[in-house]
Amino acid sequence: MHPMMTRRHALAFGTAALCAPALPAFAAPIAYRLDAKRSHVGFGVQLSGDTLTGSMPVRSAELSLDFEQVANSRVSVTLDAANTRMGVFFATDALRSADLLDTAKYPNITFRSTSVRQGPTAAEAIVSGNVTIKDVTAPVTLTTVLTQDRATVGQTNPELVMVLRGSVDRETFGITAYRALVGPRVDLDIRAAVRRA
Numbered sequence: 001m002h003p004m005m006t007r008r009h010a011l012a013f014g015t016a017a018l019c020a021p022a023l024p025a026f027a028a029p030i031a032y033r034l035d036a037k038r039s040h041v042g043f044g045v046q047l048s049g050d051t052l053t054g055s056m057p058v059r060s061a062e063l064s065l066d067f068e069q070v071a072n073s074r075v076s077v078t079l080d081a082a083n084t085r086m087g088v089f090f091a092t093d094a095l096r097s098a099d100l101l102d103t104a105k106y107p108n109i110t111f112r113s114t115s116v117r118q119g120p121t122a123a124e125a126i127v128s129g130n131v132t133i134k135d136v137t138a139p140v141t142l143t144t145v146l147t148q149d150r151a152t153v154g155q156t157n158p159e160l161v162m163v164l165r166g167s168v169d170r171e172t173f174g175i176t177a178y179r180a181l182v183g184p185r186v187d188l189d190i191r192a193a194v195r196r197a
Contacts, residue, residue: 029072031197034061035159038193041079045170046183047091054086054095059108061192063162065146070125075113075144075164077192081133082107099177100170106134111142119143127164133173142166142188157196164190 039058044051057080066072082103086092096103113129125144130137142164152158167187170176 029064029066029074032063032065032160032194033197034058034063035193035195036060038159039191042189042191044187044189046185048181052086052088052091054084054091056081056084056109058190058192061194063192063194070116070118073113073116073125075111075116075127075129075162077111077190079109079111080107081109094178100175102134109133111140114139116144131168133168134175136173138168138172140166140168142190160194162190162192162194164188164192 036058039061041056041058042053043056044053046052059078059080061078062074062076064072064074081101082096084092084095084101084103086095095101098104101109110132111129113127115128117126119125123145125146127142127144129140129142131140143166144162144164147161147163148158165188167185169184170186171184
């Protein structure tokens with residue numbers, strides 16, 4: 001578990017009792033703005049049997065959250081693929097190259113939600129949507145948890161962190177280079193710090 005998560009408590013999307021200590025009750029979706037400096041996408045791939053990790057900045061996000069009717073929530077995220085970084089420089093260069101993400105031509109990756117529903121626990125939601133990589137769009141489902149630092153409970157506009165996790169198959173987007181070395185699955189860990197707009 002990420003260290004940040006040990007200091008935070010879960011806020012339920014659909015359970016008013018859990019939302020009440022941190023947020024006032026709202027009867028409609030509320031727009032949130034992104035803190036880009038405190039937001040990023042972590043990802044991992046299998047490289048010759050080992051896990052190689054990297055990160056990608058979040059360029060922008062549009063969030064509309066409804067804590068009473070989770071299905072009314074919407075999530076839209078644009079990632080800064082051109083500034084992708086991995087743990088070793090040659091992997092960073094390879095990932096940005098035309099063989100893989102081709103970030104000179106496709107500097108952004110986008111995700112747009114199509115539906116949001118309550119997850120298996122009160123603190124979780126299942127976000128389905130479409131991700132676009134290199135002009136190829138495919139469906140993806142992400143498990144989402146919204147958290148808040150305990151120190152901000154009671155503030156009129158506390159910072160929240162939305163954590164979205166899931167995976168995509170890179171070959172779905174035509175990214176097939178280095179098959180002998182790199183597995184097709186890319187695990188995602190998106191963290192977006194937001195406040196009410």
